[in-house]
Amino acid sequence: MSIRNLDSLFDPTSVAVIGASDRPRSVGATVWRNLRAGSFGGPVFAVNRRLRELDGQTVYPRVAELPQVPELAVICTPPASVPGLIAELGALGTRAAVVMTAGLDGDTKRAMLDAARPHLLRILGPNCIGLLVPRLGLNASFAHVDALPGELALVSQSGALMTAMLDWSRANGIGFSHFVSLGEGADVDFGDMLDFLASDARTRAILLYIESVSAPRKFMSAARAAARNKPVIVVKAGRSSAGQAAAASHTGALAGSDLVFDAAIARAGMLRVSTLQELFIAAETLSRFRGRRGEELVIVTNGGGAGVMAADAAADAGVKLCQLAPATLARLDEALPANWSRSNPVDLIGDAPVERYVATLEALAADPAQPAVLFIHAPTAIVPSSEIAQALVPLLKRMPPRLLSCWMGQTAVAEARQRFHDAGLPSFDTPEQAVRAFALGVDYARNQAQLMEAPPAAPNWPAADTARARALVRQALEAGREMLTEPEAKAVLQACGIPVAATTTTAADPDAAAEAAQRIGFPVVLKILSLQITHKSDVGGVVLNLDTAEEVREAAAGMLQRVRTRRPDATLLGFSVQQMVQRAHGRELIVGTTIDPLFGPVVLFGHGGTAVEVLADRAVGLPPLNEPLARSLVGRTRVSKLLGAWRDTSAVDHQALYGVLVTVSQLLADVPEIAELDINPLIASPSGVVALDARIRASAAGPAGEANFAIRPYPTPLAETVPWHEHEITLRPIRPEDEAQHLEFLSRVSPEDIRMRVFYSRRSIERSELARLTQIDYAREMAFIATEPNAEGGEVTLGVARAVADPDNQEAEFGVLVRSDLKHTGLGQLLMDKLINYLRSQGTRRIVAVVLEENEAMRGLGKRLGFTEGPPDRADGTRRIWMDL
Numbered sequence: 001m002s003i004r005n006l007d008s009l010f011d012p013t014s015v016a017v018i019g020a021s022d023r024p025r026s027v028g029a030t031v032w033r034n035l036r037a038g039s040f041g042g043p044v045f046a047v048n049r050r051l052r053e054l055d056g057q058t059v060y061p062r063v064a065e066l067p068q069v070p071e072l073a074v075i076c077t078p079p080a081s082v083p084g085l086i087a088e089l090g091a092l093g094t095r096a097a098v099v100m101t102a103g104l105d106g107d108t109k110r111a112m113l114d115a116a117r118p119h120l121l122r123i124l125g126p127n128c129i130g131l132l133v134p135r136l137g138l139n140a141s142f143a144h145v146d147a148l149p150g151e152l153a154l155v156s157q158s159g160a161l162m163t164a165m166l167d168w169s170r171a172n173g174i175g176f177s178h179f180v181s182l183g184e185g186a187d188v189d190f191g192d193m194l195d196f197l198a199s200d201a202r203t204r205a206i207l208l209y210i211e212s213v214s215a216p217r218k219f220m221s222a223a224r225a226a227a228r229n230k231p232v233i234v235v236k237a238g239r240s241s242a243g244q245a246a247a248a249s250h251t252g253a254l255a256g257s258d259l260v261f262d263a264a265i266a267r268a269g270m271l272r273v274s275t276l277q278e279l280f281i282a283a284e285t286l287s288r289f290r291g292r293r294g295e296e297l298v299i300v301t302n303g304g305g306a307g308v309m310a311a312d313a314a315a316d317a318g319v320k321l322c323q324l325a326p327a328t329l330a331r332l333d334e335a336l337p338a339n340w341s342r343s344n345p346v347d348l349i350g351d352a353p354v355e356r357y358v359a360t361l362e363a364l365a366a367d368p369a370q371p372a373v374l375f376i377h378a379p380t381a382i383v384p385s386s387e388i389a390q391a392l393v394p395l396l397k398r399m400p401p402r403l404l405s406c407w408m409g410q411t412a413v414a415e416a417r418q419r420f421h422d423a424g425l426p427s428f429d430t431p432e433q434a435v436r437a438f439a440l441g442v443d444y445a446r447n448q449a450q451l452m453e454a455p456p457a458a459p460n461w462p463a464a465d466t467a468r469a470r471a472l473v474r475q476a477l478e479a480g481r482e483m484l485t486e487p488e489a490k491a492v493l494q495a496c497g498i499p500v501a502a503t504t505t506t507a508a509d510p511d512a513a514a515e516a517a518q519r520i521g522f523p524v525v526l527k528i529l530s531l532q533i534t535h536k537s538d539v540g541g542v543v544l545n546l547d548t549a550e551e552v553r554e555a556a557a558g559m560l561q562r563v564r565t566r567r568p569d570a571t572l573l574g575f576s577v578q579q580m581v582q583r584a585h586g587r588e589l590i591v592g593t594t595i596d597p598l599f600g601p602v603v604l605f606g607h608g609g610t611a612v613e614v615l616a617d618r619a620v621g622l623p624p625l626n627e628p629l630a631r632s633l634v635g636r637t638r639v640s641k642l643l644g645a646w647r648d649t650s651a652v653d654h655q656a657l658y659g660v661l662v663t664v665s666q667l668l669a670d671v672p673e674i675a676e677l678d679i680n681p682l683i684a685s686p687s688g689v690v691a692l693d694a695r696i697r698a699s700a701a702g703p704a705g706e707a708n709f710a711i712r713p714y715p716t717p718l719a720e721t722v723p724w725h726e727h728e729i730t731l732r733p734i735r736p737e738d739e740a741q742h743l744e745f746l747s748r749v750s751p752e753d754i755r756m757r758v759f760y761s762r763r764s765i766e767r768s769e770l771a772r773l774t775q776i777d778y779a780r781e782m783a784f785i786a787t788e789p790n791a792e793g794g795e796v797t798l799g800v801a802r803a804v805a806d807p808d809n810q811e812a813e814f815g816v817l818v819r820s821d822l823k824h825t826g827l828g829q830l831l832m833d834k835l836i837n838y839l840r841s842q843g844t845r846r847i848v849a850v851v852l853e854e855n856e857a858m859r860g861l862g863k864r865l866g867f868t869e870g871p872p873d874r875a876d877g878t879r880r881i882w883m884d885l
Helices: 006-010 028-039 079-092 106-119 157-173 188-198 216-229 260-269 276-289 304-316 328-334 354-365 383-395 411-422 431-451 466-478 486-495 508-520 549-568 612-617 628-634 636-642 652-671 737-745 751-758 767-774 825-842 857-866
Strands: 015-018 044-047 057-060 074-075 095-097 121-123 130-131 138-141 148-154 176-183 206-210 232-236 271-273 296-301 371-379 405-408 503-506 524-529 544-545 572-578 587-596 600-607 618-621 674-685 687-692 694-696 720-723 727-733 781-789 795-804 812-820 846-852 876-885
Touching: 006 121, 006 737, 015 028, 028 044, 028 138, 028 188, 079 095, 079 106, 106 121, 106 383, 106 405, 138 687, 148 157, 148 188, 148 276, 148 405, 157 206, 157 276, 157 737, 176 188, 188 216, 206 276, 216 232, 216 260, 216 431, 216 636, 232 260, 232 276, 260 271, 260 431, 260 618, 271 276, 271 431, 276 431, 296 304, 296 354, 296 846, 304 371, 304 431, 328 354, 328 411, 328 572, 354 371, 354 383, 371 383, 371 431, 371 720, 383 405, 383 411, 405 411, 405 431, 431 628, 466 486, 466 652, 466 694, 486 503, 486 694, 503 508, 508 524, 508 549, 508 572, 524 549, 544 549, 549 572, 587 636, 600 612, 600 628, 600 636, 612 618, 618 628, 652 674, 652 687, 720 825, 737 767, 737 781, 737 795, 751 795, 795 825, 812 825, 825 846, 846 857, 857 876
Parallel strands: 015 044, 015 074, 044 057, 074 095, 095 121, 148 176, 148 206, 206 232, 232 271, 296 371, 371 405, 812 846
Antiparallel strands: 130 138, 130 176, 503 572, 524 544, 524 572, 587 600, 587 674, 600 618, 674 687, 674 694, 720 727, 727 781, 781 795, 795 812, 846 876
């Protein structure tokens, strides 16, 4: 149900504690004390069959005897009582409950949810510590201390960690808008919390402590929506890869691994950190440094040692120190003593007066590259730190989000640090901490870039023979086999346009192998062919660089003997004889796919070779992939540094490599039966790529396919061509690449028409808002644009209709806008018909809009389409219109 009735959970008008107690150290007593000790403004009721009075307040024996229906109930009673209480509360009209009770078995938990469902009553828990909303003075928890008010929201699966963080945050003066313990998350889960907090104006950043995710697709959609609005930072327990199950392919061994969770976090535009301290460092940095895209840093310090420490930390974190532009160096020459280093870090020298600080930062502010600046200051007896801060704050307020600061020390710099904090400038205690914060910001910016990518399920890449690929996979399944033979697997790749080494199969006979080798041409590779042997090298089933027929015969005879000794259970079907590919400057890589139990299909890239080599250097990504996402996936590996040119080695054909990754991503969409795939090795060279070996495991259950992708691809099938005024136009979903043409479209809409659409006039649109209009999550919203070709061979946008559904898909709010010179041409109705039919197909219950009373064109269109008009709102001059679907 997502955010339905969550306002009753986090902003209730009244609270009842069922199981409120006078027993010391009991949950019921602690919750009652916490609620009463806070400044919550509404009535708080106690329910307990044993008591008549508690702390001077009447105690009611049953929920039904309460003087009013509580909006929120906190349940601290035995497990067996919970379902009945939920049913009783729901019937009365209570809309939310916190179930702190632990020990509910599966049947009791299901009964609790069944009792809540008819009333849309939301449940936090069971087995949770509760929730705190400090601005309301609401402490519906059995935590040992209260939370300070602030702008961070923290949601934790671990109750013990939640209380520890409460303790730590109070000691460090960190406040919260919400502090929530999910417990077992039977109803309210991470997806619900992300949806709720994303639109909460009092929450600046969302912090999550995650042990597991129960609804991955819901989580991904909610995370992507929230991450567009504010920083979402995650600590995920369980980084260890111990206990990985054996699989038919090296990629398959990654299913369920922490690496996949990392990929999901990155693709959703969130940031993962390693420690609780980093959680708050990242929240502080991203909230004040949001929007920063540069990845290079300038260090400015009044102490050479501090500069060296920061430079070392930057090297360890992979942060590049930028090279100062000649013009910037010239300005710094004027500001600094003649003996300054003329390099980065910029050393102001310990005796620097206030004017030197100001002049240096002014010089950097004028740098056209606009690099980020880390300002490090150690206190001296020459100039008080507070005077430096006072002089710098007016200048630095004009530079955000470009500056981080580090005031080293305690008492001597306390006032300076506070001045920076009050000015909204990030400040850290040590150079290493500041550099780490910047590195987290770089990671976050990269993840945000991935969030903005919405690739099609069918990319603009060479056409694949999808029917052939499907037939090969289904042929194996119909024969009762999950594993395709190597030649079959290579044939699938060939059908998709991926080059493979020439391969033929023979009987398990050395002479037959030798004859096949002569037909292919020497040198060749000889491999054993057996459905039971997946990793051939492990049993001596591969021999390379065979140059003559006699060498092939000898290798084949020896191979048969070795394999029969090491794998007597295996049925030997014969040999595969393959052309020995020897490409100059070739690099050995792996590309693969598997099905993660949580996030569905994933794509792997890394260093090819043995399982040990693969696991040592690999990265995974969630499909669908396009070229930017493929480039990002490659860039997250160490082997990527070896793909460029160095010494006498030429760079590989990167476009061909990205093409393989995009093609494999597409294969997962087109052939749902593919469960695992390895191309290992894939040789990449300046002349292209070639697959030397391939494995495919199929499953009749169809675990791949775009329906199982964690991120919905661009919905190509929704595009259509329709007649309009004696020519044809295209109606299709908007895509990220439409940003420039959408800006041009908006430039051809009059200010008055813009006002009718968004209720106020505007002269310009920020790039971030334009991106938000074109880079959408198709699982939650839709924007159809009408386009026609232009003289340059491109297309122009004529109009747009968009709708955003609430997370429960009960209502979708819509808007429609057409170019001002195309009003009254029927274009708006064409777009609305398309939008309404789509929403109806998605199960949306109602489509709604709020329109200005004076917007006669929209109101007229609504009447023609069958919308109902509500009464006018005299306060703001609007009307609500709606249609039940």
